[in-house]
Amino acid sequence: MSEKYIARSSQIAARMLGGEMMVMSAVDSTFFTLNEVATAIWQAADGRTPLTEIVARNVCDEFDVDLETARRDAQQFVDELSQHGILMVSDHPLDVSSGPAEAA
């Protein structure tokens, strides 16, 4: 299976609220809240770091989750957000400048 790279879309709004990330798409006004693990993946989605590395470094190491479970959950998360255009997914590194992941 080829490596995947993920990047935050520039067409979103995002902010931390009480430990959860709020994300809203400007395209279809879909509103999401991300839990701590999803937020960690979101914040690491810089278009350059492979998803497997993000999962290993930002999920398994930080949240004490086994690699297989974390990979499966991350894939599901990425699929859902990419369907709404909130995350961009590619087989190659993405050249994006999506700004800060959030403030606050």
Added chain:
Amino acid sequence: MSLMQEMNERALELGIPLGVHLDVTYRCNERCVHCYLDHDDHGEMTTAEIKDVLEQLAEAGTFFLTLSGGEVLMRRDFFEILEYARELKFNVRIKTNGVMIRKSEARRMRDLGVEQVQISIYSRRPEIHDAITKLPGSLKRSIEAIGLLKSQGLKVTIANVLMTVNMGEHAGVQALAQELGVIYTLDPTITPKIDGDTSILNLRIPGSELNAVFHNKNLVGNVEEFCAPPPSPDEDVMEGYPCSAGHTAGYITPYGDVFPCVQFPLPSGNVRRQKFIDIWRNSPELNEVRSIRAKDLPVCSTCSHVGTCSRCPGLAYMEGNMRGPSSADCEKSFQRTGIPSANMLRKAHASVHGPLIQIQPLAV
């Protein structure tokens, strides 16, 4: 409870200003007869000051940012402000008359990820719309702007303020919104000018027209449900807050003044002198607003409408008491349900019985 409501609840618990309305200028190219602002520049915040405020708002946790005016595009640096706001990942909504929006502005707003643009239309007939804005050709240009924004894929809302001078026009504006494929909202609220001048309140539509609006299924949907008598208020209602102003929502003027809401001009601090977060957390005025529960409203807490009324604390404040009734909202509750408010009954009682003591100045 929807996800959005949950976030609002959480912001309320944490004291986060989730939504802030920032007027970047009061200057405008229109002179709408009902406008509550004066259009001179009394020393607007500079680009750098506004960027600093945006950083502070992001830091404070603000997510929804409404950029409005005046006419936002009267500021030459508007797109610089907008770009910075989007870099800070605000969900940005813009209120504009659209007159200065051409293809390039519409494209820029789309590229910058603006979530929604609201444009005011008063009538689909230029002789009425343009007479309200006092800008010849404004209807044509506003409608063109809606088309341009829509063609870029932006979400557009037509805001239709209803007043005596465009009373019969809402069906036409609603049909126009449908033809253009945009959202339609109607608002029969005319507010006093921000300096307290009430001269424009004579533009408020009469009760009979308000009644017709509230019983129009094309406007309110299920009339029976919308106009149903209010249920008896329970403890939750009496312990509840009147609205989000000062709780999860705030307003900043082009001069840096902080109010609880654009419709609630209670001076609470100025970002040119203090950090926004210090004003938000420590302003005695905002803390007073936050302290008020429905049970603390001397007249409204005795009213059967207390749980369902659209009572605006800002309008009540402009009537003289932020804990008092907002007469315009009493009228709305009455026209909606046919049940007079406690405030209306109190006034009727006073006018029947007259004042207890009459003091007449001595003739000299």
